Amino acid sequence: MTSFIDIFHTYGWKDIQHSIATKTHADVERALYASHRTLEDFKALISPAALPYLETMAQMSQQLTQKRFGKTIQLFAPMYLSNECNNICTYCGFSFDNRVKRKTLTESEIRQEIDVILNNGFKHILLVTGESDAHVNIDYFKKAIAAIKQSFANISIEFQPLSTAEYQTLHDAGVHSVLVYQETYHQDVYKTYHPKGRKSNFNYRLETPDRIGQAGMHKIGLGVLLGLEDWRTESFFCALHLDYLQRTYWQTKYSISFPRMRPAEGIIEPNVIVTDHDLVQMICAYRLFCEDVELSISTRESEKLRNNIIPLGITSMSAGSKTNPGGYAVEPTSLEQFEISDERSSKEIAALIARSGYEPLWKDWDLSFAR
Amino acid sequence: MEITINNTLKIFEGYDSLSVQQLLNLEIPERQKGIALAINNTVIPRSEWQHHRIQRQDKIIIIKATQGG
Amino acid sequence: MQPLSIAGKEFHSRLFLGTGKFGSLTQMRDAVLASGSELVTVALKRMDLETDTDGMVVSLQHPGINLLPNTSGARNAKEAVFAAQLAREALETNWLKLEIHPDPKYLLPDARETLKATEELAKLGFVVLPYIHADPVLCKQLEDAGTAAVMPLGSPIGSNKGLKTADFLEIIIEQSKVPVVIDAGIGTPSHAAAAMEMGADAVLVNTAIAVAGDPVAMARAFSLSVEAGRIAYEAKLATPIKHAVASSPLTAFLHD
Numbered sequence: 001m002t003s004f005i006d007i008f009h010t011y012g013w014k015d016i017q018h019s020i021a022t023k024t025h026a027d028v029e030r031a032l033y034a035s036h037r038t039l040e041d042f043k044a045l046i047s048p049a050a051l052p053y054l055e056t057m058a059q060m061s062q063q064l065t066q067k068r069f070g071k072t073i074q075l076f077a078p079m080y081l082s083n084e085c086n087n088i089c090t091y092c093g094f095s096f097d098n099r100v101k102r103k104t105l106t107e108s109e110i111r112q113e114i115d116v117i118l119n120n121g122f123k124h125i126l127l128v129t130g131e132s133d134a135h136v137n138i139d140y141f142k143k144a145i146a147a148i149k150q151s152f153a154n155i156s157i158e159f160q161p162l163s164t165a166e167y168q169t170l171h172d173a174g175v176h177s178v179l180v181y182q183e184t185y186h187q188d189v190y191k192t193y194h195p196k197g198r199k200s201n202f203n204y205r206l207e208t209p210d211r212i213g214q215a216g217m218h219k220i221g222l223g224v225l226l227g228l229e230d231w232r233t234e235s236f237f238c239a240l241h242l243d244y245l246q247r248t249y250w251q252t253k254y255s256i257s258f259p260r261m262r263p264a265e266g267i268i269e270p271n272v273i274v275t276d277h278d279l280v281q282m283i284c285a286y287r288l289f290c291e292d293v294e295l296s297i298s299t300r301e302s303e304k305l306r307n308n309i310i311p312l313g314i315t316s317m318s319a320g321s322k323t324n325p326g327g328y329a330v331e332p333t334s335l336e337q338f339e340i341s342d343e344r345s346s347k348e349i350a351a352l353i354a355r356s357g358y359e360p361l362w363k364d365w366d367l368s369f370a371r
Numbered sequence: 372m373e374i375t376i377n378n379t380l381k382i383f384e385g386y387d388s389l390s391v392q393q394l395l396n397l398e399i400p401e402r403q404k405g406i407a408l409a410i411n412n413t414v415i416p417r418s419e420w421q422h423h424r425i426q427r428q429d430k431i432i433i434i435k436a437t438q439g440g
Numbered sequence: 441m442q443p444l445s446i447a448g449k450e451f452h453s454r455l456f457l458g459t460g461k462f463g464s465l466t467q468m469r470d471a472v473l474a475s476g477s478e479l480v481t482v483a484l485k486r487m488d489l490e491t492d493t494d495g496m497v498v499s500l501q502h503p504g505i506n507l508l509p510n511t512s513g514a515r516n517a518k519e520a521v522f523a524a525q526l527a528r529e530a531l532e533t534n535w536l537k538l539e540i541h542p543d544p545k546y547l548l549p550d551a552r553e554t555l556k557a558t559e560e561l562a563k564l565g566f567v568v569l570p571y572i573h574a575d576p577v578l579c580k581q582l583e584d585a586g587t588a589a590v591m592p593l594g595s596p597i598g599s600n601k602g603l604k605t606a607d608f609l610e611i612i613i614e615q616s617k618v619p620v621v622i623d624a625g626i627g628t629p630s631h632a633a634a635a636m637e638m639g640a641d642a643v644l645v646n647t648a649i650a651v652a653g654d655p656v657a658m659a660r661a662f663s664l665s666v667e668a669g670r671i672a673y674e675a676k677l678a679t680p681i682k683h684a685v686a687s688s689p690l691t692a693f694l695h696d
Contacts, residue, residue, distance in 0.1 A: 030676060036614050036639075040676075058690035247617045250580045277694045308693040377486040398489050405497030406487060407529035414525040432486060434526050436496045438468060439483025439512055440458025440597070440646035 003210040004244050005203055011240070013186055016043075017233045023047035032056060037289050042239045045285035046232045054277070057284035061313035064291050073353045074316035074361045075346065076124035076156070077117045078298075080325040080337065081105050081144055085130025087197030089183075090268045091225065091261060093337045094130045096197060098267075101334060104135045109330045110147050116328040120320055120346040123153040123363040126179070128323075128337075131160035131199060138166050142173050149174045153363045156221070160198070161208040167215030179221030180208045181259065184228045185237035193228060209241065213249030220245060220254055221296070226279070227261030227270030235282055239289055246290075255294035255316070256286055262300045262338040276305050280312060287313035299340040306342050306349075310356040319349035375430045391420040394431075406435045441670050444641050446619050447535075447567040447588040449506075451478050454636065455666040456508070456621065457659070458646025459483075459500075467655055469499045475649070475659035481508045481537050484527055497531070508569065510537040516550070517557035524561055536561065537591070539571040547597045551578050555585060562586030571623055574605035576612050583617055590616065591644065593624035594635065598647045600627025603634055613639045629658075629665030636669025637677060 023044040031041035032053060044050060045057065082104035085094045093100070105113065117125060127144065129136040136159070145155060157170065158179040167178065184190050187202050194200040212220050222241055224234040242254055258279060261270040283295055295314045297306065299321040306317070322328050323337040344352075350360040372383050376398070383389065383397070391410075395403055408415050409432045415423050425431070444451040457477040462468035472480055480500060500507060509527035514520035517540065524536050538561065540554050541547040554570050555578065561568045567588045572578055574592040582590055592612055595601035602625060603609060613620050619641035626632050627648045635643050645662050652658035688695075 036610060054694075055688040055691045062690065247615060250615065280691060280694060304693065312690060376489065399487070402492065402494045404494045405530055406494075407484075407526040409522070409526060412522065414522075414529055416529055432526075433489070434484045434530060435487040435492060435494065436482040436507070436509065436530060437485045438459040438462060438465075438496065439510055440460040440481055440644075 003207045004241055005206055007240070007244055008185075008206060008237070011237070013188075013233060016236050017230060019043060020047045020232050020236060023049045025049055025052070028053050031288070032060065039236070039240060039243060039289075042285060042289040043236055045288055046235050046281060050281065050285070054281055054284070057288060058280065058312050061284040061287040062311050064287055065313045065315065068291050069315050071358045072361045073310060073314070073358050074124060074294075074364060075122060075350065075353075076126055076154075076316060076318055077120065077122040077346070078126040078128050078158075078318055078321050078323065079110075079113055079117060080128045080323055080327065081110070081140075082129045082132065082136045083325050083334070083337065084132035084135040085197075086132050087130070087199040088195050089197075089199065090193050090195075091228070093267060095267070102135075103325045103331065103334055104140075105144075105325050105330065107143060107147050109326060110144055112329040113326065114148050114151055118151055121350070121362055122346065124156070125152045125154070126156040126158060126318070128158045129160070131197065136160075138162070138169060141170060145170065145173045145175060156219070158221075161205055162211070164211040164214045167212050167217060171215055171217050175217070177219030177221060177253075177255070178212045178217050179223070179255070179257065180205070180212070181221075181223040181225060181257065182206060182238070182241070183225045185224065185234055185241075186229045189229060209245055210248075213245060213252055216251075218253060219294075220249070220252055221257055222254065223257040223259055225259050225261060226274040227272060230272060231274050231278055231282065235285065239286065242290060242293065253292075253294065254290075255296055257296045257298065258282065259298065260300055262341065276302075279305070280309070283309070283313045299342045300338065302341045303344065307352060310353060310358055317349065317353075319344070320346040372425075372427045374425060374428075377431070377433060389425045391415055391423045391425060394425055395420065399433075402435075406433055408433050441667055442674060444619060446569075451642070453478050453663065453666075454642040454670055455632070455663055456481070456642055456644040457649065458644060459496075459650075460646055461650035462655060465495050465499045468650075471649055471655040471659040472500070472505065473502070474656045474663070476663045477659075478504055479506050479508050481510050481644070481646075482531070483510055483512050484523060484530065485513075506535070507531050507533055508535050508537050509533065510539050510571075511557075512539050512541075512547075514540050514557075515542045515553075516540060517553040517560065520553070520557040521560050521564075524557075524564075524566055528566070534565055535567045535569070537569050537571060549573060549593070551575060554578075555581055558582050558587050559585040569621065574608035574612060576608060576615060579612050579616060579620075587618060589619040589621055589641070591621045591623040594622050594631065595625030597624040599625050600648055601625050602627055602631040603638075606634075606638070609635070609640070610638060629661045632662055633665040633669035633672075636666055637672050639673055642666075 020043045027044035028050045031044040083094045084102045088096050154176050156177040190202045209220050296316040297314050298318045324334040353360040410429050453476045455477050456479045458481045509531050511520040511523040514523050520540050540550045549572050558568050569589045571591045579590045595604040621642045622635040622640045623644040632643045649658045
């Protein structure tokens with residue numbers, strides 16, 4: 001069976017980095033005004049040569065986004081089910097070698113948590129775990145989903161990579177979308193950041209979206225952990241991945257998230273600093289490259305950025321998030337995966353969205369219709 | 372024996388049995404390039420022409436390439 | 441100009457030719473040679489045992505020319521699969537232009553039967569190039585069924601109206617994992633060039649060449665236009681600047 005690996009391995013990191021660095025203003029202008037933008041155009045839009053065009057990109061990104069999605073921002077809440085993890089990821093608070101108290105929510109704790117989340121207004125939920133087969137396995141996932149299914153219009157998951165059959169099981173159980181970030185597309189350094197655990201297998205992770213697509217999931221979420229390696233080159237590979245998946249699993253929807261490294265217990269400093277300016281360029285470049293991809297911003301980001309980023313091309317935001325299992329009700333002070341930056345409540349964020357001239361969406365009506 | 376070729380009934384006097392190749396040699400001895408043959412809607416590959424026997428009442432289609440877009 | 445690859449076979453000309461409607465076999469052969477085309481369609485017909493010659497295949501015997509038999513005349517998937525098997529025997533190629541048109545007036549392709557036949561023929565080992573409407577969803581379904589390329593129409597066959605389906609062809613080209621060959625309706629070399637500039641992998645032309653005042657000269661004209669269009673596409677066309685933006689209302693916060 002062919003997968004993204006076959007395509008991925010025909011590209012070299014250094015070649016791409018060089019190609020992006022040598023893009024010219026003419027390349028950027030051609031990309032801006034092309035009727036269909038290619039991966040070459042995407043390279044131009046994330047290149048340093050595009051810096052003087054950022055406002056133009058933002059204007060075009062806004063137009064394209066409104067044309068496709070209307071003036072709406074979808075709201076969702078993450079719910080951490082467990083911080084158990086057998087992987088060592090040098091940037092993550094849940095890393096196996098991090099001596100912290102571990103917790104996996106029981107069914108009754110899950111119910112306590114979702115009461116708070118529902119009370120905050122959310123109908124879209126993102127379930128998150130670490131990777132620990134003993135604590136969070138397919139049987140646990142099925143039970144957790146069954147416990148919350150009636151309460152939410154849309155369930156997304158961010159679990160460890162699973163098999164195609166397991167994704168099919170979860171799809172049947174009511175999961176709508178699966179997020180799996182490659183963290184970095186730089187294969188050599190991937191091993192350094194993930195020295196131990198099943199996650200250290202780069203290729204298995206890289207093929208995960210293929211398995212999700214084969215399982216017929218409605219939506220696949222991609223992303224890189226911003227701060228590990230050169231974000232421009234990372235973005236190219238992520239766009240390449242998106243392009244491949246859209247062509248192959250053409251009935252599936254896609255989303256991109258922009259997790260920027262945040263301080264967390266016991267982790268390394270970012271290798272590269274991704275500025276707000278960089279993030280805006282990235283968001284606009286993805287939008288110009290792909291009109292229909294959903295772009296998501298989390299509470300990792302600052303109030304200032306989130307206040308201003310709504311009209312620039314994003315389509316979904318989390319709000320009032322807790323990144324620790326039990327953080328909403330059961331055990332508010334347990335260890336977080338990362339520190340959130342925007343601590344405003346869901347109501348405040350909804351008001352902010354409305355003030356920006358957008359409608360905060362709690363529920364995706366289109367999906368309810370499809371189910 | 373009687374055989375239908377391309378919707379036309381043909382009588383082969385004095386033959387009780389014919390191979391595909393024999394039939395073609397009788398009918399189109401010079402023009403056997405670029406043709407294909409089916410008996411009762413089953414294509415007979417060229418490699419079987421020598422051995423495949425035609426039965427009485429068989430319906431044979433012979434096609435050839437022609438101009439077209 | 442980059443070579444085109446379909447099912448592992450390389451082509452150095454991106455112009456495919458149909459062989460219908462020419463005044464004579466000699467004229468047809470001369471036009472094919474003048475076009476530089478390496479892939480030429482042929483139809484099948486029941487042989488007239490009394491009069492038919494093998495002039496057609498003989499006149500196209502040339503090291504550079506590959507034959508692409510079509511299934512014209514087939515009205516459904518079953519007939520097309522049968523025609524395909526005959527074509528494979530007659531012309532010793534597993535390449536096939538699949539065309540199924542139950543409608544004898546406009547010869548418009550039947551999407552449902554074409555998809556069905558593509559599935560069957562791909563399993564039987566055929567290299568299938570189906571003639572279809574400019575329907576982006578059908579193109580993806582054909583890919584899933586194992587098609588080697590897609591051949592969406594520009595406008596009704598033989599109409600010379602050009603790329604009436606341009607908006608949909610653009611979507612097909614944008615999404616496709618297999619080569620896109622624009623078939624039908626291309627009436628002038630500028631239509632062919634426009635298709636290539638748009639990013640089509642190849643075009644198939646027949647009527648516009650066959651019925652031209654001088655088919656051989658027209659074949660050459662199409663050859664040049666296809667090559668020009670492709671080179672322009674590969675060279676990345678300049679695009680008109682639509683508007684300029686003076687102020688920075690959306691990104692000003694980055695400089696606070």
